[in-house]
Amino acid sequence: MTNTIADIETADVILITGSNTTENHPVLSSFVKRAVAFKGTRLIVVDPRRIKMAGFAHQWIRQNLGTDVAWINGLMHVIIKEDLHDKAFVESRTQGFEELQKTVEKYTPEYVEEITGIPAQSIIDVARIYAKAEAASILYCMGITQQTSGTDNVKSLANLAMLCGNMGIPGGGVNPLRGQNNVQGACDMGGLPDVFSGYQKVVDLGSRQKMETAWGVSDLPDQPGLKVTQMLPKAHDGEFKALYIIGENPLVSDPDLNHAEKCLDNLDFMVVQDIFMTETAQKADVVLPSSCYAEKDGTFSNTERRVNRIRKAVDAPGEALADWEIICKISERMGYSMNYADSQAIFEEISQVTPSYGGITYSRLEAQSLHWPCPAPEHPGTPILHTEQFPIGKGIFHSIDFREPAETADEEYPLLLTTGRVLYQYHTGTMTMKTQGLNDRAPDCFVEISANDSAKYNLDEGALVEIASRRGEIAARIHISDKAVDGTIFIPFHYAQAAANRLTHAALDPVAKIPEYKVCAVKVSLAAA
Amino acid sequence: MDAINNIIINGNSFTFNTGDTILEVARQNDIDIPTLCYLKAVTPTGACRMCIVEAEGTDKLMAACTTPASDKMVILTESPRVIDARREILEMLLSSGNHNCAISSSVDDDWTAFQLKVQKDDGSDQLCPVWGDCRLQDLAYRYQVTGKLPESDVSIDPVEQVNPFIVRDFSRCILCGRCVQACNEVQVNNAIQFGYKGSTTKIITPGDKPLKDSNCVFCGECIQVCPVGALVEKDARYEVRQWETAKVKTTCPYCGVGCQLYLHVQDNQVVKITGAEESPPNYGSLCVKGRFGFDFINSPERLTTPLIKENGEFRKASWDEATELVASKFTEIKAAHGSDSIGVLTSARISNEENYLTNKFTRAVLKTNNIDHCARL
Structure with a gap:
């Protein structure tokens, strides 16, 4: 999230799309409901289902599945046409406005209605509500991202927020709601194929050299690796031989499971590290028992980039070990020694090599949790991102056209x-x-x-x-x-x-x-x- | 700029901001005015009158939670009049229901009869399920109120046990309204309200249906705020006593909101979870999964030893054997097919420290960037 959870209550308008907030983020949803019920905030819900949150909304609009770029472009069309955009922000903080203007030109409310099924008048109404707000917050979730146009959808929402000057201000922002306790942290810590911790790119020589020095190794690989959704097809083709899966159950969570199952079956060697014998673990050659959150110390980073402590409360069952202890054991046997006294010692290394976590320590977290970026010991953390400028300087408007989803209804599958x-x-x-x-x-x-x-x-x-x-x-x-x-x-x-x-x-x-x-x-x- | 406001509380002068209530000014200055119905961050109702204070120059006692502080006000928070009034309120509340915490006189025959009646109502030979963890009991002790026994049958409504999570015991409800405010003004689930009138007043769902057939989503906020034993976690009721548990503060393992909570631990088991009221982002609120979904921790299905598959069947193995096998297989595959034939799926469920080490292991030891996790799934 660019803004914080508490900040949602200070918005004048909240736009929720692709998030069934009351069921998936119940506690966060109460911030939205309180804002609507007691603070006069106007709520717009754009969702293909009449979810519970629609009942709290001043306006619920229903788009056809997979047509998000179209309605977002439609809003921007109306906002620009009615001169409701934040010209000062567009001028000083962004680039690419002229192309955006050209792209959204054809997304008239009538054209958008044809694609999305949303009545043209609703597009106009919602555009006005969003654009006229002093501060408007956008909340979105997997309904926006889990599409073949997911990246386009997110960029389109960012376009909308920038167009109305809703970035870097209290009550504004573009706020993805993270669905898992530490999905933010897994990304922050380099659990992605193209970046080390803190989003330092593997293709960048300086980043590699820094990590090589810190880790005492040479020749770190310099090309981005495979994403999970690319690994499986390669396993199917036989190019990919071994997989080490920690705390995931792709044999229920992956798309097109029948195919995913064949891919995993084709591996030479699979290790699963988990707390239960999951559907995926049953396919493994080796299963390693790990401890759960209540059985170890550490940190999780939440959806608002807040680093929170977890603390050991009970002993792990049997011989189960913390995931970090297991990794250290395997690494040791592969000839690379990792010695850490405890999770705090690992965190100290993280702070040293990760600028956005540079100022965070366990002792500071004891007093209060901190929002990254927090680059220095005296830095208070950053609840709201992009207040002065974007990491790349000016924010770029991406001009994006609507594309159909990969599959649409037909006679056979109606x-x-x-x-x-x-x-x-x-x-x-x-x-x-x-x-x-x-x-x-x-x-x-x-x-x-x-x-x-x-x-x-x-x-x-x-x-x-x-x-x-x-x-x-x-x-x-x-x-x-x-x-x-x-x-x-x-x-x-x-x-x-x-x-x-x-x-x-x-x-x-x-x-x-x-x-x-x-x-x-x-x-x-x-x-x- | 506002003129400087001064209030004198118990002989000491304090400044305050216009609009602050007497209670807020007192709390800002570490003066303890006892409250019962007051719930932070929602509209104070002044219903229970426990926070009454005496203002010099007036006859009336006023509720500190609803009365705004005003300039030159002189307040006494523990004057004899205030204490008498609080004792009267406490006595009335203690007499209103099955408050069998033995705070009352324990030598009276009537008391024995009362205990036996309550035990029958409860179907338990134990004292009140929240004994030692009850705001009313604390205050009765603080003001040394012995209480009177209830004059008649205290509640005609049976205990509601028909949902998996929350036991509603109307015989112990003091109608403070905290649960109603928590449900409507904090979680905004709008499941419960005050219902009926006069002596039959009761906290009800629309139509007075059981919670399971209402809008209730079992977030348990009502349990968290209940100052007495009227709302208690079903699994913990009579099973978990506060003095037998230790509390450990941690972060919820479910969605990405990162609610702060307390694990209540007894005999190396998590037996109850409560929200951490002092901490952002949730300030005590939780959802049904965060509050009640902890049985997995102590599940008999947990994996307890490394397992190695042989001829299609798993067998137990030692850590030495299992990690040696994993290390040698990775080494062998890396040598035969190259580093990029191996991949690692790290996890959105494990800690930052563990994700960092997985990243380090993948890149520095396996020498591949094939690392990802379920952010997309």
Whole structure:
């Protein structure tokens, strides 16, 4: 997030898109709900489902799946045409405005209505509400990113925020809501193929030399590696031989599972390090037992770049070890010694080689958590990014055209499927499904469908149906809901026994290589008795 | 610029900002005015009157949580009048329900009869489930109130146990309204309200249905703010006693909000979780997963030893054997097919320190940049 969670309550307008906030980020959603209920904040929700947050919104608009670039361009078209943009900000802080203006020229409200299904007048209304706000905050989540146009969608939201001067100010910003406790930290710490910790690029000689000195090695690889969604196809082709998987369950969470399973089967050697015997661990050659968050010290970085401590409360079961201890053991045996007394010693090394964490220490975190960038011991941390300038200087408007999603509905597969989570379960369920109460509340997979579609396809509440895409099929029970809009069904992806990802499409965004979980074409029919 | 405001509390002079309540000024200056219904960050109601103070030159006692401080005000927070009034309130509250914490006189025959009745209501031979962790009990002790026994049957509503997480015990509810404010003004889930009137007043969902059939999403904020034993975690009720647990502050392992929470630990097990009210970003709020979804930690399905697959079956192995196998396989594959034939999926679930070391191991030891995690998935 460019801004903080607390900062959401200071916005005049909040635009939420592609985030089912009350179910996926419940505590954060209460900041939004309080702002709307008690502080006069206006809320716009753009989402293909009539999610709970839509009930709090002044305006809920419903876009066709995979058409986000179009409605965002439509808003910018209206804002520029009505001269509502922040000219001072555009002039002093950005570049590329003229091209953006040209690109959005054709996205008239009428044209946008054709693509997105959003009434032209709603586009105009929402554009005005957003642009006239003193400070408007954009919150988004995987509904925006998990598409073949994911990168374009995010850049488009950034365009919108810059156009209205909503960057670097309290109550503004472009705020992705991170779905996992330390997904921010995994990115910050170099858990990506192209960067070391602190986003220092592997192609940059200076960065490599710095790490080589710090680590006492030579010849660090200088080309970006493979993203997860590229590793699996290479395994399928036989180029890729071994995989070391830590705390992930791709055999439930990956797109097009049937294919993913074949890819993993084709590996020569697979190690899985986890707290449970997951679907993925069952395929491994070696399984290493690790400790969970309650059994070790360390830090997590949250969605607002706040570095928080975790502390050991109980002992790990049996011989399970902290993930860092296991890595040290393997490294030692491969001839590279890693000696750390504890997690604090590792953190001290992180601070030394990672400028954005340079001023963070355990002793400072004892007093209060800190937002990176925090480059020096006396630096207070940075709750709001980009207040003076962007890291690259001026912010660049990316002129982006709408592209169709990889798959659209047709005669054979007439419905569109979108996937996500429910409040009571988490990701592949390895943790939440151990709590009976959570299972009582959300026991099984279901197919959320509109009343009209259920009537059209003659499917009663609770009916067991087969849902099929071009890649696979699963069975689940029908749940008729007013959250669903005609033509689109929703299935949660938590449940291994009816894994929604057997249906989803592995088509990737060309830049981020993120799969299009949020759009694919399916058909639904009564299961054979 | 505002004129300087001065207030005198218990003989000491303090400055304050216009609009501050007497309670806020007192807390800013470490003066303890006891509260019961007051809930930080929401509109004070003044309902319980526990925070009453005496203002010199007036007859009335006023609630410190709702009365704005004013210039030249002279306040006494523990005057004999104030103390008498607080004792009266506490006595009334203690007498209003099944408050069997033995704070009352324990020699009276009636008391024994009362205990037996409560034990029957509770279906338990233990004292109140929040004994030792109760604001009302603390205040009764502080003001040495022995309480009277309830005059009649205190509650006609049976205990609600039909959901997996929250036990609602109306016989111990003092109608302070904190849960209603937490639900409507903090979490904004709008599941509960004051219902009925007069002596039958009760905290209800619309239609007085059980929580499981209401808008309730089981965030448990109501339990966190309940000052008595009316709302208690189902699994912890009677099982977990505050004096037998240690609290460890940490960060929630679920979504990316990073809520700060306390693990309550007993016999090397996490038995309860509460939100850390003093810390951002959540200031005590949690969701149903963060508050109740901790059984996985102590699950019998946890992996406890390294496993090596042989002929399609896993067998137990020592750390030495397992790590030696992993190291030799990686070394062998690296030599035969090159570093880039190996990849590592690090995790959004593990710590920064662990992710950093995985990054170091992948690049410096395996000598590949093939490292990624599930940010995309």
